[in-house]
Amino acid sequence: MPDADQQAMLAAPSPQVILQAIAHPLRRKILGWLKDAIRYFPQQAYGREFGVCAGQIVLRCGLAQSTVSQHLAVLKRAALIEEQKIGPVHFFTRNEVTLQRFTHQLIDLLTNPLTAKNHPTARLRSIGLEPYDCLAPDSMNVSATQVAKLEGTAKSN
Incomplete structure (x- = not known):
């Protein structure tokens, strides 16, 4: 049975999901604003013990509430922010973990692009396949053991 750290890693979004979430400049701004909430949200009436309320983020963005909510949902799905609801008010904080x-994953991937443990080819190599084996004419000769290993690593990554 995995320990707490391993369970957290299993539940963590992939680097690809996070990269997609931070691809939009507004979402990067929101993360920056939440990092320095006192500076960027000085008028918040609720205090900051629970984070920044969604209304303040909407005001700062200058966009429709529904648009900002969609951006916040993308950040939340990528686990980059956390939401806490107190009564009718939604508060957001950065997920520093x-x-x-x-x-660290990005540094690993950029430093060791072909051997990084989160690189898609790492799972293939872990079961004895090279990344381009699937392009070979006899690529259907993958053993049941290799398929089982690959499915096992997919569940554990």
Whole structure:
């Protein structure tokens, strides 16, 4: 049975999901604003113990509430922010654990692009296949053991 750290890693979004979430400049701005909430949200009436309320983020963005909510939902799905609802008010904070983990994954991927443990080819190599074996004419000769191993690593990654 995996320990708490391993369970957190299994539940963590992939680097690809996070990269898609931060691809939009507004979502990167929101993450920056949440990092320095006192500076960027000085008028918040609720205090900051629960984070920044969604209404303040909407005001700062200057966009429709529905548009900002969609951006917040993308960040939340990528586990880059956390939401806490107190009565009718939604509060948001940065998820520093996910951000730090992603930073380390990105450094690993950029430093060791073909051997990084989160690189898609790493799972193939872990069961004895090379990444381009699937392009070979006899690529259907993958053993049941290799398929089982690959499915097992997909569930554990």
